[in-house]
Amino acid sequence: MNLPLHTLRAGVIGTGFIAPVHIEALRRLGVQVTAICGSTRAAQDTAARWGIPEVYGDYNHQALLRSPNVDVVHITSPNKVHVEQSLAALAAGKHVVCEKPLGMSPAETRRVVNAAKKATAPVFAVNYMCRFFPAVLQMRAMVQRGDIGRVMHVQGHFFQDWLLHDTDYNWRVLASEGGPLRAVGDIGTHWIDTVSFILGARAESAFAHLETFHKTRKRPVGEVKTFASGNPSELVPYKVDTEDFGSVLLRFGKAAHGFVDGVHANASVSQVAAGWKCSLYVGIYGTTGSLQWEFQQPNEIRVGRRDSPDQILQRGTAGFSEDVAGFTDYPGGHPEGFPDSHKMHYRAVYEHIASGRSSPILFATAEDGHHEVRLCDALLRSHQARRWVKV
């Protein structure tokens, strides 16, 4: 029998841009958020704002992990501490939702895979929440039913412009903080995970061309929250060691459903694309039709046909099948978006825990998170060697 979700208690590590997205989604699910960890000041402020009873300052995640009032840990800290905090949470017997990317290198993310696959290990999920947009689940069902025939090719982009100016700064720009691939590692992996999920297959080989347009940038002194705007008085120049743009080619393996085998995909990824705020676009092209979806218009899918009129399928209407009924809460015409994808993701993870692991695993596992980091490693090696690389 399923436990009600409000019997599960969450602790959140990190207090920046994405932490409140987790907290708000958990609250909407009825999950108790019992603990917060970050810098002392930010943890206190976040606790006061959200009414979180246990506060662990000084970035002391070990103290949060010792709390008997935390069942699931949400890791929303910067990439460089994900692996250390994931391993510590698993060792403390806590279930984990870790932000993407799972870590900085395949060698370190492999350690999380090994820890998460032990027989007694708690549930582990990586926050590739784009899987839980109803439109993405719907496209997955349509591909796997053969509604667009055999998939021939996939095309798309993930474009943002928040790092366009050389004075735009975030820890992600530094390889030592975010990992050696920035645009591709940070947002490109959302695109790749979404496509893998829709196709039901993983990328097996990869080719990349990367560009760093701002070889030197200027940064304020001290920590800067993601998407923060301001006018700092003191800026210091620094050399940039991560890419602003990536052109990525992928070859996907075979899917069990028989409609995907050796599919070629190409994507552009940019954090300096003026005018685009958060545009993840996917086009899936099959022998009898195509599917197109865009993150900023997430409630509809465009279905393209050669010999009959194109269609717009809308979430919450007859166009979306029963397959996605459990992943949408509001009727058609009442838009759901980014915060709802987080809510649906955490619902799937918490239901998996509450049902004693009897619900299907649609969320990204440690293995999936590790695969994305391996893929980034292959893309970087491909760029350096100017050739295709096996993942």
Ligand SMILES: NC(=O)c1ccc[n+]([C@@H]2O[C@H](COP(=O)([O-])OP(=O)(O)OC[C@H]3O[C@@H](n4cnc5c(N)ncnc54)[C@H](O)[C@@H]3O)[C@@H](O)[C@H]2O)c1
């Ligand atoms: N899934 C998504 O859509 C999505 C969106 C944005 C960010 N993210 C991911 O979330 C993570 C955080 O990104 P952000 O944009 O919120 O960054 P941010 O810089 O706004 O926030 C990071 C927070 O972590 C805190 N922190 C730093 N070191 C810490 C430590 N050792 N222990 C605990 N807290 C620590 C900082 O004080 C800050 O509050 C990144 O891994 C990023 O890739 C995911």
